[in-house]
Amino acid sequence: MKRYPRFTPAFLREMLLYPDVISMIRRISASVLVALTLSVLAVAAPASAANPPGTGKPNQSCQSLEPNTPGNAANSPGSPFNEPGINSINGGVGGQNYSPTSQYDVACFQVAHR
Structure with missing residues (x-):
């Protein structure tokens, strides 16, 4: 070479x-x-990852996926894990505004559709 x-x-x-x-x-x-x-x-x-169809809330409860909430979050009035009618009457209102879709709703939807 x-x-x-x-x-x-x-x-x-x-x-x-x-x-x-x-x-x-x-x-x-x-x-x-x-x-x-x-x-x-x-x-x-x-x-x-799966995304909820249409607009509005994804109609998915985190309670059905995991019945245990972190720490004392189920009793906290501002917690997104304090859902209406489950842990309290009004649920976690977090500044009196519970109606907007939160990141937790979408996350629970994605976990449910794995």
Whole structure:
């Protein structure tokens, strides 16, 4: 084998004549392709989570999924885990505004549809 400066076109052409080099290039290419595919799938997985259809509340109770609430949250008047009619009459009103859909409602919907 002649001595060429590294990574010149002549050097690369001569290296491609050896089966070991071609095999190594194929293995590296396959490894890079697998790594890229897995990284794309890992990024896309959260985007494919179930979302409630339509607008408004997702009509999903966290109580049916997990009957135990964290700490004393079931008795706290501002807690989203204090649902109306279950732990208290009005539920967790959190500033007297319980009607907007919260992130907890959507999270419970997504957990229920796994």
